[in-house]
Amino acid sequence: MSLPGLIYLIQTAMSNIQMESKHLYLYTIGCQMNVNDSELMAAKLRDCDYIQTDDIRQADLILVNTCSVRAKAEQKVFSFLGRLAGLKRKNPELIIGVGGCVAQQEGEHILKRAPMVDLVFGTRAIGRLPRLVEEVQRTGCRLVDIDMAGNGRMDLDFSKDVAKEAVSGFVTIMRGCDNFCTYCVVPYVRGRETSRTPEEILAEIRSRAAAGMREATLLGQNVNSYGKKEGLCTFSELLARADQVEDLWRLRFTTSHPKDLSEALIGAFGELQKLCHHIHLPVQSGSNRILQKMNRDYTREEYREKVRKLRNICPDIAITSDMIVGFPGESREDFEDTLDLVREIEFDGLFAFAYSDRPNAPAARFKDKIPEEERHQRLLELLALQEKYTSAKNQKYIGKIVPVLVEGFGKKQEKGAKTEELPLPQWTGRTSTNKIVHFSAEDGWREKDLTGVLVDVRIETGYSHSLRGRPIRITTSDFIKEGDETHVT
DSSP: OOEEEEEEHHHHHHHHHHHHHEEEEEOOSSSHHHHHHHHHHHHHHHHTTTESOGGGGSEEEEEEOOOSSSSHHHHHHHHHEEEEEHHHHHHTTOOEEEEEEEHHTTTTTTHHTTTTTTTEOOOOOOGHHHHHHHHHHHHHHEEEEOOOOOOOOOOOOOGGGTTTTOOOEEEOEEEESSSTTTTTOHHHHHOOOOOOOOHHHHHHHHHHTTTTTEEEEEOTTTTGGTTTTTTTOHHHHHHHHHHHOOOOOEEEEOOGGGGOOOOHHHHHHOOOOSSSSEEEEOOOOOHHHHHHHHHHOOOOHHHHHHHHHHHHOOOOOOOEEEEEEEEETHHHHHHHHHHHHHHOOOEEEEEEEOOOOTTTTTGGSSSSSHHHHHHHHHHHHHHHHHHHHHHHHHTTTTTTTEEEEEEEEESSSSOOOOOOSSOOOOEEEEOTOOOOEEOOOOGGGOOOOTTEEEEEEEEEEOOOOOOOEEEEEOHHHHHTTTTTBBBBO
């Protein structure tokens, strides 16, 4: 081969190496806000030629998006980081970053505790992430960016690529919190409350719906107080405008603070066509004395009245909640008040946790801490009680035909692959009331891609935390227009 030809081959090979994309592995711990933040991280880094991978061994960059709301979530972070030490030894060029609430809370301490970590970035540094990663790669220095200074503007790129072809997507409408519940670290790690403009939010929903998102969940630490500080429209008005977005079939929101649940928002469940019949309304305790110590700013009587109004407006509404047991000073009588409230409300589901001290939260300094064993026993007692109501409510679905928005294949059947146990494609989705539904693609349905399709399913079995049924018909209009057979006999 001639020398010019050899030079050309070398230059081509070098060019291909430079153009080869790098791989990003993202590990997310925590709430829907963290899931949405991870989507934004991936979107920002795509511009730097990072492609997401599910194989951690293939990664050039590993990011851990963390949660510090409870001690267990924080412990999970450092446990995962410990498992990365071996990968770092094998590949010293590997960059490991820690973001989210633990990063904001612990800052430089993470670098001391976890020597394999190269980058620590806080909850408001996502917009700066590409520059930070590039600087670590270029200099080899370990960096910390937990700066929350400025006017609180959300300098994030809400591009339509984030939700490309996703059936359900999260749309952040506000960040931070001003409530300062005594057990909570959110105001300290996510900052004070700031809302995006309705125009910006609606533009994101429209672009993502056009790209395939059929269900939008509007996110905020307290969506009920959306826009109040900035003088924007109310949250119920924002929902009414989102309800008009073409190509969007369903609307959800979380999280809702009971003290700010307005009459207009309650009324929206009876007025807005696309608003799903489910609300997550964290009560935290059934004891007025404990609610006051938590700085929740409502009573159990006020909470019950709002639930009554919700069920009056929307009789089939599913109501889920959060509970903390073993809060400092919680007596057995206080705990019995919580059990009584659960019996009275009969929640569809409950996320219950044993209290744990969190850094910066005032309750960490409260006296009369409940012993760990007692907290654990109360938690088990509460969960056992709630299990009865969750199972009973799911049993009531048996025989009903419910519309299900199909999200994809079931977890037990990756990409629809057939097995002896699952010879038919198994699909999963959710009802308007947020019940998980599984069904098999039988008869003329076997070859259909049902992702993103609304299917009427007759429920045949009610489990503790899900339903199973048989598909009856496809109700998605664009499927019907294509002339597909939409009924199963």
